[in-house]
Each structure stands twice: as structure tokens, then as C-alpha cells.
Amino acid sequence: MQYLPLFVKLTDKAVLIVGGGSVALRKAGTLLSAGARLTVVAPDFATEFLQWQQQGKAELIQGYFQPALLDGKLLVIAATDNDLVNAQVYDAASARNMLVNTVDDQPKCGFIFPSIIDRSPIVIAISSFGTAPVLARRLREKLEALLPQHLGPLAELVGRFRDNVKAKITGFAARRQFWETVFNSDVVRDVQANRLPQAEQKLTALLAEPQSLAGEVYIVGTGPGDPELLTLKALQLMQQADVVVYDYLVSPEIMELVRRDAERLCVGKKAGAHSVAQQDTNQLLIDLALSGKKVCRLKGGDPFIFGRGGEEIQALLPHNIAFQVVPGVTAAAGCAAYAGIPLTHRDYAQSVQFVTGHCRPDGSEPDWHSMSRTNQTLVIYMGLMKAAHIQQQLISAGRSSAVPVAIIENGTRREQRIITGTLSQLADLVTQHDVSSPALLVIGEVVSLQQDLHWFGQRAQAAVFAQPLTHIA
Structure with a gap:
């Protein structure tokens, strides 16, 4: 962050503007609206400056900048069309440790003017730190249309x-x-x-009315990682929470959207390394809610698809704790879309099955025969550690060893990787490319379309992150 955003009270504070043309005029109008007491020095002045002088809103000094004019001023604006004069103003003000703004010359700015949305007393300021003022203005225009006048x-x-x-x-x-x-x-x-x-x-x-501090838990799915896939409801509750309980699968970009002063508690959960046991997480949610906290439980993907959201809600029920559930874009849908893989296709797959690579609590094997049907897409969550076993069991159950597979690492994120091959290569692909969690396995004929539809994944990634995704075939 190159500049610290501040709202400065300028009522009856002395401000110097060097320049009397249209650029200086725009800055002067903003400063007058904030109640500043203006002194303007220039050889000539726009008509509005003369009117403001008659109205007692500005003192005009016809002439050229002199360092003595800086005495007693809070802010200084260099707004002439002469770079040498602007540099002289900047150097003189900086030598006195004064805040100076040189119009359209960001390196010579101790402060900058943001684009402003005025719903006084609500004021919103948008800045690009002087690097892209037109972009900041366009953002302001969009927000102006969204924010009601009331x-x-x-x-x-x-x-x-x-x-x-x-x-x-x-x-x-x-x-x-x-x-x-x-x-x-x-x-x-x-x-x-x-x-x-x-x-x-x-x-x-x-x-x-009698006031009571009532706790509540929000079970919120954050999607596979791209913050633009968050729902509006998810973002709203993230901003309301007193405490945020999150997993490692929640991306840093999404955590940046959490309310700044909310307490943040990480409960771990990486493949093979659960730093907090599920029952302890359940008890944490209970304790926080019973103490009157609004608790936002953030989960990667969707909380009801291998997210254990149902278990956490079951733990809340005996304590009569209010809760809300916000679905998220599940990893299967998000990662496949960004990789250009349709999960179903009339010619290749009439069904899709979501399974987890983790063992069942009783240690029994899943139904490999149902998972091995042709014309079906199989999406396996948390399957990296069991890749060799998955490969062996599917082939033994009748799935062709030549069926296409895709491994999507960090799907929808900036660092997304797509590794494709065949089922017979699955375990070797994981090892050779040193794939790490989070990663999703997609097995089925639809993966063969990925090469044809790869442009879709590139466009989606570029639109969000302005860089191409990584693909390994």
C-alpha cells in the first residue's frame, strides 16, 4: 500500500493552490466542498476563481510561486502546466515536510486526490495511487449506480x-x-x-426493546478459490461475523474480504494433516455461539459436498444455536469449468459421480463397479494420496486403462495447473509432476474435450487473473 487512506477535516484550514487554470479549478472545487480556506497564486485565473474571490471563498494572488507562500498552509497543490514550476513547488513543500500534490505527476505527490462518491455523511474514496486515474473514475461510476441516495x-x-x-x-x-x-x-x-x-x-x-447478545453460526461455502465465485450472501455474512473459523482450503484472496476487525481462527485441515479434530471444531463453534458471537465458518467449495457442514450443524442443534447455510460453487463444478472440461456431455457422459478418496470410517471399499461405468464422469475429491489405489481398483472393476484423466491442482486460482493423461498413468502423473493439495481428479471421456475447449479455460483464467493458466499434457 503506497498511500495510507485518510479523511482529513479541512474546515477553515489553509490550503495553497499554485495555478489558475482548469486543472487547478477542479481541485479547488473539491477543496471548497470540504470547507478549506483557499489561497490561489497564478499569473491569470479562470472566471470561477474570480467569482469565488468576490464571494469570499478564495484569496487570489496574481503572480508567481514563492516559497514564503507555504507559511501556515496545511496542504499544497501544484497545478500549473509548467513542469519546472510544479517541481519547484514540490521541492519547497517537501523540504518543509508539507503534504503536496502535483497534478498528473504521481512521483511528486505526498498525497493524492481519490475519486469520491459523496453520500454525506457517507463518503467513499477510490484510488489507484495515481497510476490509473481513469480506471478509478470508472469504478466510481459503477459504484455510484449501485449505492442508493438514501x-x-x-x-x-x-x-x-x-x-x-x-x-x-x-x-x-x-x-x-x-x-x-x-x-x-x-x-x-x-x-x-x-x-x-x-x-x-x-x-x-x-x-x-430488551437487548440480548444472541450468537449464530454461518456455514459458508467459499468455492474452490477464486474470490469472484463467492455468492453475495457469503460476502454479506463474512462482513457481519465477529469470529471467522476457516480451513486452509479457503484462499488468501477470500480471507482478505473478511471484516477487518473480526477474530480469525484457523482449524487447519489439509490432506493427511488435520491440525484440529472435527469434534474440537464442532465444540469451538458451539462455545463461540453460546458466548454471543456471530461465527462465520468458512469452507472451501460447498459445505454440503464433502465439507462436513452437516456434521457441524448436527452439533449445534442440541444447543438451540441459530444457523444459516450458504452454498458455494463446489470444486467439481468450478475447477472443471476453469479447465474447460464439461462434467456431462450428450455424446460422452450422461451422468457424473462425486466421490472422496478418503477411506470410509469402517474401512470398507466404495462401490468400484458403479464408479467404473462408461459414459460417466467420475470426480474424486482428496484423491492424491490414494491415486495408485484408485487407478488399480478402477481398472480391475472394468474401467478402460486408456480412459482420459485430468488432475486439476489449485483449480480456479492464480496458480492453477491442469495435468492430463490416461487412467493407466494416473499415479505416475501425480508423482512426476509433484502434485500437491488441493487437487481434483476428473476421470472420463469428457476429459478428451479439454484440448478442444482449452480456450475457454484460458479465457476464464485471463479474465480473472490476467495471466494464462498452466497446462501439462
């Missing part, structure tokens, strides 16, 4: 109640839970409909 009045309303809420409700977590209730209530709808007196009455009634 955010400002809503913020003003709740701001008037802030002291009362703090006086009645003890503890940050309890207050935050109260405000979450408010923002999910009819108060918001009344503000949106410009029924402000009704909204205030309902907010008063909510505050008068």
Missing part, C-alpha cells in the same frame, strides 16, 4: 441515536449487533421512502 439521510438518522445507544447498550459487540438489527429492519425502508418521522419512531422502539 445512505446519507440514513447515516444522519443513526448518528443522532449514537449516544443514546452507547448509553443503553454496554459493549462494542452488543452495540454492533443492535445496529445490524436496525439496518435489516423497516427503518431503512422508511428512510428510503423519505418517511423520516416513521423511521425515527421505529428506531426509538427498537432501542426500547
Whole structure:
């Protein structure tokens, strides 16, 4: 992070602008809207500057920059069309440890102007650190269309109640839970409909109700790794949680979307190395929820497809703990799509079977004959350690040794690898290419389409990560 985002109170603070043209004018308008006291120095001034001088909003000095003009100023903006003058302003201000912005010259900026979305008192700033201002502006335009106009009045309303809420409700977590209730209530709808007196009455009634800290658990599937595959519901609950309990399979990019001040607890779970036993994870969820926490349990893929989400919910039920389940894009669907492998195809596979490479609790073998049918796609989760055994049993059960297979490592992620071959080569492919978890095995005739549809996987990967995926045949 090259710049620290800050919101600076400029009311009646002295700011110097060097330059009187259109570029300086745009900066001046932004600063005046924040209440700054402007001094502008330039040989000539745009008409608006003269009008602001008449209105007492700006002091104009006709002439050229002198370092003495920096005295008593909080911020300095160099906005001339002369690079030498701009550099002189930057050097003089920097020598005094003053914050200076040189327009359209990012290396000579101690601070930068972001693109602003104004829903006062809600203000959103977007910046590219001066490297791509047009891109930042386009992002602002998209967010402007998404953010409703009633955010400002809503913020003003709740701001008037802030002291009362703090006086009645003890503890940050309890207050935050109260405000979450408010923002999910009819108060918001009344503000949106410009029924402000009704909204205030309902907010008063909510505050008068007895307050209790009720815990809840969110079982959330995060998909195979690409953060753009998250559902809106998943993102919403990730932002509401007090505590996030996560596995190693949850990608770092997704963890970056968790609420900044939420406590984060890793419960491990890598193939062959479960750092926290499942029963201990279950008890952790129970203890956190009973203490009044909003707990977000993040799982790679989908929580109900080899994610043990059902077991965790069963553990919550005897304690009457409220829960929500948010499905995720399962690894089979996500990884196959990014690799360009259709799981079903009218000519190649009329069914698909998801299985796990882990042994059953009683040690019994799966139904290899049902898994070995032709015209069926077999997707095996957590199958790396058992690759040789899987290969042997499928061939013994009648599956052709020449049937295509794909190993998808880190599917949908930046470092995705696709390794293809035949069933007879499966174990050797895992060893030769040093495949590591997370990885998915796809076995079936549909894998033969991967070469023809490889462009799809490349395009999907490039669209998200702006780099080609790795493919090994």
C-alpha cells in the first residue's frame, strides 16, 4: 500500500493552490466542498476563481510561486502546466515536510486526490495511487449506480441515536449487533421512502426493546478459490461475523474480504494433516455461539459436498444455536469449468459421480463397479494420496486403462495447473509432476474435450487473473 487512506477535516484550514487554470479549478472545487480556506497564486485565473474571490471563498494572488507562500498552509497543490514550476513547488513543500500534490505527476505527490462518491455523511474514496486515474473514475461510476441516495439521510438518522445507544447498550459487540438489527429492519425502508418521522419512531422502539447478545453460526461455502465465485450472501455474512473459523482450503484472496476487525481462527485441515479434530471444531463453534458471537465458518467449495457442514450443524442443534447455510460453487463444478472440461456431455457422459478418496470410517471399499461405468464422469475429491489405489481398483472393476484423466491442482486460482493423461498413468502423473493439495481428479471421456475447449479455460483464467493458466499434457 503506497498511500495510507485518510479523511482529513479541512474546515477553515489553509490550503495553497499554485495555478489558475482548469486543472487547478477542479481541485479547488473539491477543496471548497470540504470547507478549506483557499489561497490561489497564478499569473491569470479562470472566471470561477474570480467569482469565488468576490464571494469570499478564495484569496487570489496574481503572480508567481514563492516559497514564503507555504507559511501556515496545511496542504499544497501544484497545478500549473509548467513542469519546472510544479517541481519547484514540490521541492519547497517537501523540504518543509508539507503534504503536496502535483497534478498528473504521481512521483511528486505526498498525497493524492481519490475519486469520491459523496453520500454525506457517507463518503467513499477510490484510488489507484495515481497510476490509473481513469480506471478509478470508472469504478466510481459503477459504484455510484449501485449505492442508493438514501445512505446519507440514513447515516444522519443513526448518528443522532449514537449516544443514546452507547448509553443503553454496554459493549462494542452488543452495540454492533443492535445496529445490524436496525439496518435489516423497516427503518431503512422508511428512510428510503423519505418517511423520516416513521423511521425515527421505529428506531426509538427498537432501542426500547430488551437487548440480548444472541450468537449464530454461518456455514459458508467459499468455492474452490477464486474470490469472484463467492455468492453475495457469503460476502454479506463474512462482513457481519465477529469470529471467522476457516480451513486452509479457503484462499488468501477470500480471507482478505473478511471484516477487518473480526477474530480469525484457523482449524487447519489439509490432506493427511488435520491440525484440529472435527469434534474440537464442532465444540469451538458451539462455545463461540453460546458466548454471543456471530461465527462465520468458512469452507472451501460447498459445505454440503464433502465439507462436513452437516456434521457441524448436527452439533449445534442440541444447543438451540441459530444457523444459516450458504452454498458455494463446489470444486467439481468450478475447477472443471476453469479447465474447460464439461462434467456431462450428450455424446460422452450422461451422468457424473462425486466421490472422496478418503477411506470410509469402517474401512470398507466404495462401490468400484458403479464408479467404473462408461459414459460417466467420475470426480474424486482428496484423491492424491490414494491415486495408485484408485487407478488399480478402477481398472480391475472394468474401467478402460486408456480412459482420459485430468488432475486439476489449485483449480480456479492464480496458480492453477491442469495435468492430463490416461487412467493407466494416473499415479505416475501425480508423482512426476509433484502434485500437491488441493487437487481434483476428473476421470472420463469428457476429459478428451479439454484440448478442444482449452480456450475457454484460458479465457476464464485471463479474465480473472490476467495471466494464462498452466497446462501439462
